[in-house]
Structures are given as structure tokens and as C-alpha cells.
Amino acid sequence: MTSEHERSSLTGASNERSGSRLNRREYMRVLGGLGVLGALGGLGARPATAQPADTSKTIDERIQEHRTGTVEIVVENADGSPVADADVSITQQTHAFNFGTAVNANTLINNSSAGDNYRTYIPELFNTTVLENRHKWRFWENEQQLADQATQWLLDQGLDVRGHVCVWGRDGVSAIPDDVQTAIDNEDAQTIRDRSMQHIEDIITHYGEDITEWEIVNEVMHTYQLQLGVYGDQINTDEPWTGDVVPWTSQLLADWYDHAASVISTNGLDVGIGVNDFNQFPYAYTDSRYETEIDHINNNAVQLDTVGLQAHVAARTGSFNSNSNPDGRISASQVVSEINKWADHGARVKITEFDTYNGDDWNSDQERADMLDNYLRGAFSHPGVDSFIMWGFWDARHWENEAPLFYDDWSQKPAYDVWTGLVFDEWWTDETATTDGSGTYTTSAFLGEYEIAAETDSDRATTTTVVTDAAGTTTVTITVDGSGGGSDDTTAPSTPTNLSINSTTNSSVTVAWDAASDTGGSGLDHYVVSVDGSQDQTVAAGMTQTTVSGLSAGSTYEIGVQAVDGAGNESTTTTVTATTTDDDGSGTVLAELNPSTTTASVGERITFQVTDTSGSGQWITSLNWTFGDGTTATGWWNAHAYDAPGNYTVALTATDNEGDTTTHELTITIS
Incomplete structure (x- = not known):
């Protein structure tokens, strides 16, 4: 495929995912051209409007109806005659549906490198991303280079990137620039309008079509x-719903969206427009308010492309769909019913920030995994939903240290098995068969990109196709020499290659490898991962990385990976030796602070960044600052100004996943 899209604003580097994985931006353009986005949702071309789910059908029935299409493989000789009994395989390469995560830009660019778990798991487990903070207004103006570097890295992996967010009216979280906060304090309405409108234009045009869609305003109800x-x-x-001006139906809100639509149209961009907010699932009050907000924007500014439902799921003791400590632990069918409330407003629906936080009321991590299963199945079965994005996947880089998939040491949580089991196994098509008397094999396949192969007694041919039509049939014709009727598959898949150690902790080892291939006709089925010759786990055929947990500190292990095909043929096992870290692997300090300057004037703004200097197998879990004038802060980045001259000791205290704490100090001189 050849993309018509040219990088509009960053470096122009390749946007192809390594290997055979599809460039999703290009892929969604193809879908738009085929007019099938009503079935898929998706990005790029404007999607068809959403539709409520038919709740008389089961979850699995709706998944079959909306997420799969019929594939007809026709095998023939060069003269057009059918080849009966030819061995055929259909192997999925990527999903059409968006399975995504939030990404911490600072961790990605400043605290990880090629081969690290964070960089490896993002493109391995997800096809869609969003920056957690660095596209927010103040962050972006102060650290645009970091935001651009992170965005470019994600694009270079072939991942979609959503824009979060043009405007977020929350103070105290570095979302509002200092001068705009001053304008708020002074009720300087004109400055607020001018600065916000200009920022919307600046950030949308800066990234152009590298960002698939923008949330123009985040959490306007709250x-x-x-x-x-x-x-x-x-x-x-x-009681904001009672004032003369209600924030979610204000003229300013409509003006922001109208201006964003004008910027996109004037610049000829193919970029979506969305809203985003929280508490839609468990709470009752959000129903009418959010619907009112959506209708207000649709009627007074622009037709929305996306309605975002954050889905931060909390385990509480109150009744679901109430306003008194409501419990978010609901069934997949309840998830569908809630999504239906938002599926008839002319926009697609996205789950934008899923996680299972509020840990005190959860009974176990298995219960959290069960909730991921319920919400993911419910969303995937709903015809109006095109994305399911979790708000971070690793505890050490999660806003509440309660991410769905990995603990601090990269050991897998029960929800990891849910995610990989659904996305790369239950909802992943990998089949082998033989053609019938007419040279045809017909099957059902999940929407996405595929490699199709056909083999006779003297020839083999492969091709790729994109299955896009949930209502029709995708026909693939393969021309080969020879005839069918070959022997049963007794050919083992190739041995996985380039097995390597990505990272180690004192209790785990993460390994990665290049995918095996299978030419025997039965298709690759799974991998077997062993530790010192004994099976430890199996990994779905679509995955090429895993973490082995429960190991002893300072010990050496032989990790093996073997490929198994659909006929049970096993490849040779490839092995690598790994040694876990000792209990104490830290350096002198876990983190160093880096100020923009160590000498400044009274009132001058100084920015402070962090360099992660922790050892292998260690992950910083908290950062606490003191600035020497009684002011404190937390996080990976801060800005501070001093009110009086003098020498001030700035201290950064870091704590890692093992509970170790170090402090780095330096002196700032103010004149």
C-alpha cells in the first residue's frame, strides 16, 4: 500500500512498524476509501456515526456480527482451473480495532532506551497510543521538544497517536500556563480567550495529521x-448546573470547538474532534449532563467525531448508577447498556482511560482482571465503539501505581493474561485448512490485516489482504502450480531467532525474540517458554515477548523459547542465559535533579527535570521535592520562582520499587 499522507510537521521519518505489521494510519485511509468505517470505527477518514448495540444478542453474537468478516480463499492454476485439496493458511498480522495505552513521554524518551521493557511492550501489546501529559497546554509549551520526540517515536513504531488535550481547565496539575493562570486570577477574559484560541490552532497545526484526533476540551463537567x-x-x-452560565453548555465551550473545526478545515486536515470526561459508567449524574454537553457542541459548534468515556473503574461499596460511592464492578452486558447511552449522538465512542484504581476496596488482582475482561468484552462487542485505551499499563508509570498489566518489577498481573488472551488469541484469526472441490476455503476472520498462503505438491504462494467488511465477503485468489492432496503437515515451524534479554530484576527476566514462521500448512499456534528446561508458560502466536517471574535474586537461569504449530509440530528450542540482579542494585542516587540554571533573579522561573540513575531492575516509584523556601512538590518535572535573594538548597528524594530512598541536592543562588 502507498500512503497519500505525508508527515506535516515532525521529522519526516518512516512511519512503518518494523517487519510486516501494517502502518495503521495508511490502513485506516484504505478503510475510509472502501466505505467500511461504519463497521470498524477507526481513525483517519471521518467514521460513520455510531449505533446502539442490540442487547437482545449475546456478547459473542455481537462480536461475530460486528468484528469479523467472511474470507473466501480461492486457489487456482494459471489457466484458472481450481486446485482442490490445496493447503491454505490465513494468519492475522494486526487488528482493525484500536487497542491502546497512555504513554509517559519522560519515561519513554529520558528514562528508557532500545530494548527496555517500556519501549518493547508498547508496540508489542498496543496499536494506538496517547501521551499522558506532554500534549497538555502548559506541559507542551514548556517541553515541546520532549512531546515531539515522544510523538515521533510512537509514529515510528507504526502506532496511532491521539491528542490529549488542547484545553484542560484544571488548576494545580500543570495544565494551565502561568500567564493564563494569572489572567484567570485577574478575570482577564480577553487574554484567556486569545491565548486559548491561539493554542488550539498552534498545537493542531503543529502536528497536522500525525495526530489522528484531538480532545479539544477535557473534563468540562468537572x-x-x-x-x-x-x-x-x-x-x-x-452547584455549577444552576448558575447563569453552565460550563458544559457555555458559549466559550462552543467557541473552542468551532475554532478547532475551523483550523482543521482551513488547513485541509483529516483530524477528528472529540470530548472526554469521567464517571459515566458508575455515576447517575453524568448521564444528562454529558449528553447535554455533547448536544450543545453538536448543535452550536461542530458535529463531534468521538465521545470519550474514561472508564476509571473503582471498587466501591455503593450501588451502581447512583451518586453515593457507586461501585464500578459490573458485567459486560451492563457495560454495553451504559455505552448505549452515548451511542446515538452522531459520534463514535471510545474507552479512553481504562484502569482499575482505588485499591482498598478490591478483593484481589484477579477481581481487577475480571473487570478488564468485562469492560473489554463489552466495548469490543459494541458496534459504536472503535477504541479501548488503558491509562498506562505498568505500575511504575501509572498515576495511582495501579496499572492493569504489570507490577513495578515487570511481573505480569492476572489482567495481562486477559489482555493477551483476548486480543492475541480469542480475537485473533490463525487457521489452516484445505480447499474443497471447487478450490475454495471459506472462513470467518477478525477485521484486520492478514497473510494468506496456499501450497500444492509443487508450489507455494503467499499474499496479504485487509479484511474490512463485517457484512460482506473478502475474496482472495492465489495462483499456484501443481495440485493438492499433499501429505499431512509434519513440518516443524522455524526456530525463533534473536532471543535476547530485555531486562532483569531481582525476581524476573524479560525476554524477546523474532517471530517464527510455519511452512507446513498448519500455521503457527503458540510458543512454549521454559526455565532450565521446564515449561514455564505458553505465549500466543501473535506475541514475541514475555516476562518470567518468581525467580531468585542473583541467580543464573537458562530461558528457552520453542515454536509450536497447529499440528503440534515443535521447533528446536532456542535458549539464552540470564542472571537476575542482586537485592541491592542501586547506584549512588536513584535520580538526579537537573535545573535550567543554578543562578537566577528574584521572580525568575527555573525549571527542574529528573535523570533516572537507578540500577538495572529498579524503577522509581515516587519523586518528592523541597525547594529550600518551604515549598514542596512531586513528579518528574517542576518549575519554581523564588521571592527573595539568597542561597537555596533544592532536594530531590527518590524512592524505588524495592523501597530504597536516596536524596540528591544542589544549591540555587538567587540575586
Whole structure:
């Protein structure tokens, strides 16, 4: 395929995922051209509107109806005669549906490198991403280079990138630039309008079509600090739904969206527009408010492309769909019913920030895994949903240290098996068969990209295709020499190659390898991972990385990987030796602080960044700052200004996953 899209604003580097994986931006353009986005959802070309789910059907029935299409493989000789009994295989390469995660830009660019778990698992487990913070207004203006580097890296892996967010009216979280916060404090409405409108234009045009869609305003039902600077006491901060101006139906909100639509249209961009907010699943109050917000934007600004449902799932003790500590632990069918509330507003629906936080009320991590299963099945079965994005996947880089898939030491949580078991196994098509008397084999396949192969007694041919039509049939014709009727598959798959150690901790080893291939006709089925010759786990055929856990500190192990095909043929086992770290693997300090300057004037803004210097197998879990003037802060980046001259000791205290703590200090001189 040849993409019509040219990189509009970053470096122009290749946007192809390594190997045979499809460039998803290009792929979704193909789908748009074929007019099949109503079935898929998806990005790039504007999708058809969503539709409510038919709740009279089961979860599996809806998945079969909306997420699979019929594939007809026709094998023939060069003269057009059919080849009966030819061996055929259909092997999925990627999904059409968006399975995504939030990415921490600082960890990606400054605290990881090629081969690290963080960089390896992102393209291995996901096809869609969103930056957790660095596209937010203040972050972006202060650290645009970091945001650009992270965005480019994700694009270079062939991943889609969503824009989060143009405007977020929440104070205290580095979302609002300092001068805009000053304008809010002074109720300088014109500055707020001018700066926000210009920022919307700047960030959309800067990335162009490298960003598939933008949330223009985030959480307007709950955080509306910018609007307070414009409307003042017209907004009732105690009961915002009762004021003269209601934030989610204000003229300013409509103006923001109208301006974003104008910027996109004027610049000829193919970029979606979305809303995003939280509490839609468990709480009752959000139903009418969010629907009112959506209708207000649709009627007074622009037809939305996406309605975002954050889906931060908490285990609480109150009744579901109430306003008193409601419990988010619901069935897949309940998930579908809730999504139906948002599926008839002319926009596609996305699950944008799934996680299972609020740990005190969860009974176990298995219960959290069960909830991922319920929400993921419910969303995937809903015809109006095109994305399921989790808000980080690793505890050490999660806003509450409660990510779905991995603990701090990269050992797998029960939810990891749910995610990989559904995305790369149950919802992954990998079949082998023989053609019938008419030279045809017909099957059902999940929407996505495929490699199709046919083999006779004297020839073999392969091709690729994209299955896009859930309502029709995709026909693939393969021309080969010879005739069918060959022997049963007794050919073992190739041995996995380039087995390597990605990382080690004092209790785990993460390994990765290049995918095996199978030419015997039965198709690759799974991998067997062994430790010192004994089977430890199996890994789905679509995966090429895993973490072996439960190991002893300072010990050496032989890790093996073997490929197994659908006929049970086994490849030779390839092995690598790995040694876990000792219990104490830290350096002098876990993290160093890096100021923009160590000498400044009173009132001058100094920025502080962090360099991760922790040892192999260690992960920083918290960062606490003191600035020597009584001010404190947390996090990977901070800015500070001093009110009086003098020498100030800035201290950064870091804690890692093993509970070790170090402090790095330096002196700032203010004149």
C-alpha cells in the first residue's frame, strides 16, 4: 500500500512498524476509501456515526456480527482451473480495532532506551497510543521538544497517536500556563480567550495529521477553571448546573470547538474532534449532563467525531448508577447498556482511560482482571465503539501505581493474561485448512490485516489482504502450480531467532525474540517458554515477548523459547542465559535533579527535570521535592520562582520499587 499522507510537521521519518505489521494510519485511509468505517470505527477518514448495540444478542453474537468478516480463499492454476485439496493458511498480522495505552513521554524518551521493557511492550501489546501529559497546554509549551520526540517515536513504531488535550481547565496539575493562570486570577477574559484560541490552532497545526484526533476540551463537567476567569460568578461553583452560565453548555465551550473545526478545515486536515470526561459508567449524574454537553457542541459548534468515556473503574461499596460511592464492578452486558447511552449522538465512542484504581476496596488482582475482561468484552462487542485505551499499563508509570498489566518489577498481573488472551488469541484469526472441490476455503476472520498462503505438491504462494467488511465477503485468489492432496503437515515451524534479554530484576527476566514462521500448512499456534528446561508458560502466536517471574535474586537461569504449530509440530528450542540482579542494585542516587540554571533573579522561573540513575531492575516509584523556601512538590518535572535573594538548597528524594530512598541536592543562588 502507498500512503497519500505525508508527515506535516515532525521529522519526516518512516512511519512503518518494523517487519510486516501494517502502518495503521495508511490502513485506516484504505478503510475510509472502501466505505467500511461504519463497521470498524477507526481513525483517519471521518467514521460513520455510531449505533446502539442490540442487547437482545449475546456478547459473542455481537462480536461475530460486528468484528469479523467472511474470507473466501480461492486457489487456482494459471489457466484458472481450481486446485482442490490445496493447503491454505490465513494468519492475522494486526487488528482493525484500536487497542491502546497512555504513554509517559519522560519515561519513554529520558528514562528508557532500545530494548527496555517500556519501549518493547508498547508496540508489542498496543496499536494506538496517547501521551499522558506532554500534549497538555502548559506541559507542551514548556517541553515541546520532549512531546515531539515522544510523538515521533510512537509514529515510528507504526502506532496511532491521539491528542490529549488542547484545553484542560484544571488548576494545580500543570495544565494551565502561568500567564493564563494569572489572567484567570485577574478575570482577564480577553487574554484567556486569545491565548486559548491561539493554542488550539498552534498545537493542531503543529502536528497536522500525525495526530489522528484531538480532545479539544477535557473534563468540562468537572474542571472549568478557565471558564471561571471568563464568566466569574456567573458560574455557581457549588452547584455549577444552576448558575447563569453552565460550563458544559457555555458559549466559550462552543467557541473552542468551532475554532478547532475551523483550523482543521482551513488547513485541509483529516483530524477528528472529540470530548472526554469521567464517571459515566458508575455515576447517575453524568448521564444528562454529558449528553447535554455533547448536544450543545453538536448543535452550536461542530458535529463531534468521538465521545470519550474514561472508564476509571473503582471498587466501591455503593450501588451502581447512583451518586453515593457507586461501585464500578459490573458485567459486560451492563457495560454495553451504559455505552448505549452515548451511542446515538452522531459520534463514535471510545474507552479512553481504562484502569482499575482505588485499591482498598478490591478483593484481589484477579477481581481487577475480571473487570478488564468485562469492560473489554463489552466495548469490543459494541458496534459504536472503535477504541479501548488503558491509562498506562505498568505500575511504575501509572498515576495511582495501579496499572492493569504489570507490577513495578515487570511481573505480569492476572489482567495481562486477559489482555493477551483476548486480543492475541480469542480475537485473533490463525487457521489452516484445505480447499474443497471447487478450490475454495471459506472462513470467518477478525477485521484486520492478514497473510494468506496456499501450497500444492509443487508450489507455494503467499499474499496479504485487509479484511474490512463485517457484512460482506473478502475474496482472495492465489495462483499456484501443481495440485493438492499433499501429505499431512509434519513440518516443524522455524526456530525463533534473536532471543535476547530485555531486562532483569531481582525476581524476573524479560525476554524477546523474532517471530517464527510455519511452512507446513498448519500455521503457527503458540510458543512454549521454559526455565532450565521446564515449561514455564505458553505465549500466543501473535506475541514475541514475555516476562518470567518468581525467580531468585542473583541467580543464573537458562530461558528457552520453542515454536509450536497447529499440528503440534515443535521447533528446536532456542535458549539464552540470564542472571537476575542482586537485592541491592542501586547506584549512588536513584535520580538526579537537573535545573535550567543554578543562578537566577528574584521572580525568575527555573525549571527542574529528573535523570533516572537507578540500577538495572529498579524503577522509581515516587519523586518528592523541597525547594529550600518551604515549598514542596512531586513528579518528574517542576518549575519554581523564588521571592527573595539568597542561597537555596533544592532536594530531590527518590524512592524505588524495592523501597530504597536516596536524596540528591544542589544549591540555587538567587540575586
